[in-house]
Amino acid sequence: MALLEVKNLEKRFGGLKAISDLSFSVPEKMVFSIIGPNGAGKTTLFNLLTNIYTPSSGSIFFKGQEITNLPPFKIARLGISRTFQNLQVFLNMNVIENVMVGCHLRSKSGLIASALRLPSVIAEEKNVKQMAFEALEFCGLSDYADRPAGGLPYGILKKLEVARSLASKPELLLMDEPAAGLNDTETAELCQLIKRICDSGITVLLVEHNMSLVMEISQTVLVLNYGKLLAEGTPEEIQRNPEVIAAYLGEG
Amino acid sequence: MKRLSGFILFATICLILPIIFPDNYYVTVVGLTIFINIILAVSLNLLMGYAGQISLGHAAFFGLGAYSSAILTIKYGLNPWLAMLAGAAFVVTLSYVLSRPILKLKGHYLAMATLGLGIIVHIFFVQADELTGGPDGISGLPTLSFLGLAIDSDVKWYFVLCSYMLLSVLFSLNIADSRAGRALSAVHGSEIAAQMMGINTAKVKSHIFVFSALMASIAGSLFAHQQDFVSPESFSFFFSIELVTMVVLGGLGSTFGAVIGAFILSILPEVLIVFEDFEVLIFGAILMVIMIFLPEGLFVALKNKVAAFLAGRQEGSK
Amino acid sequence: MDQLLQFIISGLTVGSIYALVALGFSIIYNASDVVNFAQGEFVMIGAMSAIFMLKAGFSYPLAAFIAIAITAGVGLALDKFAIEPAKNATVVSTIIITIGASIFLRGAALLIWGKEIYGLPPFTTNEPIRIGSATILPQNLWVMVGTAVTVFAVKYFFDHTKMGKAILACSFNKKAAYLVGINVKRMLLVSYGLSAALGAAAGLLVTPITFMSYNAGVMLGLKGFCAAILGGMGNSMGAVLGGILLGIVETVGAGFISSGYKDAIAFFVIMLVLFVKPSGILGKGEAERV
Ligand SMILES: Nc1ncnc2c1ncn2[C@@H]1O[C@H](COP(=O)(O)OP(=O)(O)OP(=O)(O)O)[C@@H](O)[C@H]1O
Numbered sequence: 139m140a141l142l143e144v145k146n147l148e149k150r151f152g153g154l155k156a157i158s159d160l161s162f163s164v165p166e167k168m169v170f171s172i173i174g175p176n177g178a179g180k181t182t183l184f185n186l187l188t189n190i191y192t193p194s195s196g197s198i199f200f201k202g203q204e205i206t207n208l209p210p211f212k213i214a215r216l217g218i219s220r221t222f223q224n225l226q227v228f229l230n231m232n233v234i235e236n237v238m239v240g241c242h243l244r245s246k247s248g249l250i251a252s253a254l255r256l257p258s259v260i261a262e263e264k265n266v267k268q269m270a271f272e273a274l275e276f277c278g279l280s281d282y283a284d285r286p287a288g289g290l291p292y293g294i295l296k297k298l299e300v301a302r303s304l305a306s307k308p309e310l311l312l313m314d315e316p317a318a319g320l321n322d323t324e325t326a327e328l329c330q331l332i333k334r335i336c337d338s339g340i341t342v343l344l345v346e347h348n349m350s351l352v353m354e355i356s357q358t359v360l361v362l363n364y365g366k367l368l369a370e371g372t373p374e375e376i377q378r379n380p381e382v383i384a385a386y387l388g389e390g
Numbered sequence: 391m392k393r394l395s396g397f398i399l400f401a402t403i404c405l406i407l408p409i410i411f412p413d414n415y416y417v418t419v420v421g422l423t424i425f426i427n428i429i430l431a432v433s434l435n436l437l438m439g440y441a442g443q444i445s446l447g448h449a450a451f452f453g454l455g456a457y458s459s460a461i462l463t464i465k466y467g468l469n470p471w472l473a474m475l476a477g478a479a480f481v482v483t484l485s486y487v488l489s490r491p492i493l494k495l496k497g498h499y500l501a502m503a504t505l506g507l508g509i510i511v512h513i514f515f516v517q518a519d520e521l522t523g524g525p526d527g528i529s530g531l532p533t534l535s536f537l538g539l540a541i542d543s544d545v546k547w548y549f550v551l552c553s554y555m556l557l558s559v560l561f562s563l564n565i566a567d568s569r570a571g572r573a574l575s576a577v578h579g580s581e582i583a584a585q586m587m588g589i590n591t592a593k594v595k596s597h598i599f600v601f602s603a604l605m606a607s608i609a610g611s612l613f614a615h616q617q618d619f620v621s622p623e624s625f626s627f628f629f630s631i632e633l634v635t636m637v638v639l640g641g642l643g644s645t646f647g648a649v650i651g652a653f654i655l656s657i658l659p660e661v662l663i664v665f666e667d668f669e670v671l672i673f674g675a676i677l678m679v680i681m682i683f684l685p686e687g688l689f690v691a692l693k694n695k696v697a698a699f700l701a702g703r704q705e706g707s708k
Numbered sequence: 709m710d711q712l713l714q715f716i717i718s719g720l721t722v723g724s725i726y727a728l729v730a731l732g733f734s735i736i737y738n739a740s741d742v743v744n745f746a747q748g749e750f751v752m753i754g755a756m757s758a759i760f761m762l763k764a765g766f767s768y769p770l771a772a773f774i775a776i777a778i779t780a781g782v783g784l785a786l787d788k789f790a791i792e793p794a795k796n797a798t799v800v801s802t803i804i805i806t807i808g809a810s811i812f813l814r815g816a817a818l819l820i821w822g823k824e825i826y827g828l829p830p831f832t833t834n835e836p837i838r839i840g841s842a843t844i845l846p847q848n849l850w851v852m853v854g855t856a857v858t859v860f861a862v863k864y865f866f867d868h869t870k871m872g873k874a875i876l877a878c879s880f881n882k883k884a885a886y887l888v889g890i891n892v893k894r895m896l897l898v899s900y901g902l903s904a905a906l907g908a909a910a911g912l913l914v915t916p917i918t919f920m921s922y923n924a925g926v927m928l929g930l931k932g933f934c935a936a937i938l939g940g941m942g943n944s945m946g947a948v949l950g951g952i953l954l955g956i957v958e959t960v961g962a963g964f965i966s967s968g969y970k971d972a973i974a975f976f977v978i979m980l981v982l983f984v985k986p987s988g989i990l991g992k993g994e995a996e997r998v
């Protein structure tokens with residue numbers, strides 16, 4: 139059974155069809171990339187998958203369960219996490235706290251227990267800190283743990299979003315243009331990081347403009363153009379596909 | 391225990407002051423007002439500073455607590471503690487019911503809705519005179535007693551209000567470093583990212599709204615007994631704004647910021663008593679100047695300066 | 709029925725004032741994304757300045773003109789000294805800054821003019837005019853006509869003058885406006901001045917009916933904010949419509965329920981609107997972009 143299944147998905151913004159009649163499915167434990175020219179609807183697709191936008195029609199299934207109309211936090215509970223094209227780091231917190239928020243689903247003390255700081259809260263805090271450190275380490279950010287997120291460079295913040303998502307132990311991780319704005323070294327590091335994420339058993343759904351990165355790490359590539367599926371296949375198939383070449387060349 | 395060293399220092403000072411200066415007007419009279427304002431500012435800070443949800447109507451919950459105590463004890467002869475509890479239960483229910491629709495709103499809309507709530511409640515205090523005594527208010531509340539000891543002097547009130555104030559500060563500090571507090575900060579930082587981390591943002595906001603209203607309601611009940619009198623004036627739109635000023639002045643998001651802000655604004659009228667007419671002007675100027683030039687607030691700015699200085703010294707000594 | 713007509717006449721009168729205040733709100737909101745809580749103080753400053761200019765012996769029209777100019781100056785100063793220095797401020801910060809400004813202006817008015825309540829003479833004789841069994845005062849007509857003329861002038865300014873269009877361009881997209889050579893800073897300044905002048909006009913129109921004091925602007929400002937939301941935040945004609953509707957609802961409601969609850973009714977209506985359709989009557993809801 140596929141991990142994620144999208145059926146006849148459609149999203150209209152007024153007259154504009156940002157996604158139209160899109161169906162595809164993502165098998166487990168792989169890197170599945172979505173590419174397409176600017177404005178093709180890639181981010182919109184992520185927003186639909188996480189129900190930050192409500193689909194105009196169509197349905198989405200995760201592990202066989204329909205999630206089309208679940209609120210985002212419930213989708214997260216089922217094991218989907220994501221990073222954002224426009225960074226959504228919690229700039230009002232420091233690095234480790236950002237990642238500790240990622241552990242929200244793996245801990246449970248409520249407001250009253252926290253206010254009273256019951257012994258269970260103290261124990262859990264320790265535990266959460268430990269989990270957050272592991273995620274930071276995994277992404278190579280341990281040196282930054284106590285730094286305020288506010289002043290950090292862009293490349294670090296991008297990794298921080300990944301660490302935060304990983305801390306929630308998702309089964310499916312959606313990454314929206316993780317390489318945008320990174321230099322070559324950082325991109326190479328990112329490539330390794332994604333491979334390690336995938337090796338740890340997490341399925342990665344990747345939106346990315348950096349073709350060499352996409353072609354290197356993906357098992358399957360899906361091409362979107364004007365919200366429609368243009369092609370789907372292995373990196374080699376996609377690179378040879380004349381329609382894909384035309385869409386990219388036509389775009390400039 | 392390092393986490394609470396600031397708190398312990400603060401608590402010690404508060405508890406020692408009346409022993410050293412038992413008859414000092416600033417300690418045992420102004421002190422009481424300061425404590426009430428600290429409780430309110432700290433509770434408002436939970437909502438505004440931690441969760442980033444502006445409220446221009448916090449005085450409403452303070453007032454509802456106060457009026458509940460006054461009405462239930464005087465008109466219905468209820469035991470003061472039961473009246474306080476009933477008031478708190480009412481405020482919890484009301485704030486819970488209102489929290490969902492109100493906190494769905496953001497920015498200016500949220501400001502308008504909370505402001506509207508504050509104004510409606512205030513008008514109710516003024517107009518429903520059969521219940522509330524109208525503009526004149528209600529006086530003659532029964533004395534509160536605790537374990538058989540009547541709280542009937544300023545010094546006794548000092549210790550009662552001081553205890554509740556310290557408890558509020560402690561709760562607020564505890565929440566800050568906890569899963570619940572981080573969830574609030576996450577809502578503040580990016581609501582969408584918070585949701586993607588599995589936080590039920592609507593619920594989290596609603597809970598802190600209710601919690602903060604509950605703290606204010608109990609403060610209101612204590613205030614009513616301590617003053618022995620309630621009237622609408624104490625719970626107006628302007629008081630809500632004053633509370634916002636306290637929180638902003640010290641530094642949004644910082645518990646001790648709220649404490650310092652409340653302290654400064656509570657003694658300001660005492661200091662400015664000679665130029666009474668300037669009070670409004672100065673008050674407005676503080677609000678503007680702080681927000682324009684020191685948006686992080688006095689206390690937080692100072693704390694950052696000290697931290698930067700210490701970090702610099704450490705670098706230097708290496 | 710006759711009573712209803714009478715209520716509607718007074719409702720239209722207050723509604724017109726709310727409409728002017730709300731229009732001022734929406735001009736500033738459009739230009740700078742700031743909800744200006746000091747809008748009500750513009751109304752008060754306009755009226756109080758006129759009152760004292762009259763006392764100082766100026767003729768009524770000249771006093772009115774000077775009052776509008778003074779208020780516009782205050783609007784410019786607000787932008788220059790409070791809004792402009794606080795670039796990058798969050799919504800909450802700008803709300804607090806303008807609340808601070810409103811308190812500051814009120815404090816200044818208190819020092820200059822004291823706590824007394826003042827009035828202005830009506831613009832023309834005040835013989836009530838009968839309409840059936842309801843009556844209407846000439847000053848009510850002045851308010852309605854004055855508002856209508858002002859609203860059309862503002863609309864003309866935005867639709868047909870170069871500067872008006874430039875301000876609109878800023879409100880759609882500041883960066884783009886800047887790139888095509890519009891002086892964005894200056895347009896903001898003009899918006900604040902214009903909005904303040906509108907407030908002053910509202911103050912001049914309403915004071916002969918309701919009196920004025922240093923703190924009378926607060927409620928008018930808040931009601932203008934309500935009206936702007938009711939009509940749809942940022943939609944100028946919505947603001948005007950919202951103002952008039954709010955005036956009528958409030959007056960009719962107060963007439964039939966209790967005049968003590970007049971303000972509560974207005975805020976109650978606004979809370980309902982916020983719960984049901986926060987984008988107001990003419991506003992469009994928009995999804996947050998990620
Ligand atoms: N909230 C919205 N309201 C209206 N239109 C929108 C909204 N979000 C996206 N769109 C439109 O939908 C289309 C697809 O946008 P989307 O952001 O999904 O593209 P993308 O493939 O992610 O592009 P990029 O590679 O530049 O990130 C665009 O035309 C965009 O303008």
Ligand SMILES: [Mg+2]
Pocket residue numbers: 180181182223
């Ligand atoms: Mg995108």
